[in-house]
Amino acid sequence: MGAVRKYWDPEGTTYGLPTWPWKWAPSHLRTRDQLVAMGLRPHQPIAAQVMWDSKRGVRRAYLYDVALAGPPKRRSAGQVASLEAARRKRRTCPTCGREREYYLSTALKECTTCADGLAAAA
Numbered sequence: 874m875g876a877v878r879k880y881w882d883p884e885g886t887t888y889g890l891p892t893w894p895w896k897w898a899p900s901h902l903r904t905r906d907q908l909v910a911m912g913l914r915p916h917q918p919i920a921a922q923v924m925w926d927s928k929r930g931v932r933r934a935y936l937y938d939v940a941l942a943g944p945p946k947r948r949s950a951g952q953v954a955s956l957e958a959a960r961r962k963r964r965t966c967p968t969c970g971r972e973r974e975y976y977l978s979t980a981l982k983e984c985t986t987c988a989d990g991l992a993a994a995a
Contacts (some may be wrong), residue, residue, distance in 0.1 A: 880924040888922070890935075897927035902936035913942040 882892040893899075902921055908914060915937035924933045948956075963976045966984035973984050981988040 882933060884931050885921075888924070890919065891921040893921065893923050895923055898936055899921050901939050903939055903942075904934050908937060908939070908942050911939075912944065913939070913970075914945045915941075917941040 880888075880892055880894040881897075882888050883889045891919060898921065903911070905915055917937060919935045920938045920941075921936040922933050923936065926932075960976075961972060964974070965972045966977060966987055968983045968987040971984065976986060978988075
């Protein structure tokens with residue numbers, strides 16, 4: 874019960890934002906990831922936060938009001954083209970120059986065929 878008392882600050886006097894312990898926030902407040910899972914985006918300032926203790930210290934997650942969230946903003950044609958070019962680059966092997974159907978490993982930095990040495994043997 875100590876953590877509940879420690880992070881119980883619905884008025885925001887101690888932490889600057891309304892604060893609740895882990896899993897104690899009101900149901901109309903959600904994290905950004907929860908809003909994204911619902912197909913929404915937080916088009917508003919942070920409404921509150923949850924805080925909890927972990928091995929890495931005090932952790933926090935910011936909360937947004939679901940009623941003020943909206944659909945994601947539409948991307949422009951230039952943004953869509955830029956994202957597709959970036960994805961294509963991540964699939965193109967710098968060794969053989971072929972575009973693969975998968976993203977290249979960041980550890981290998983080339984396609985699996987080139988990394989296995991099969992391209993040189995052929």
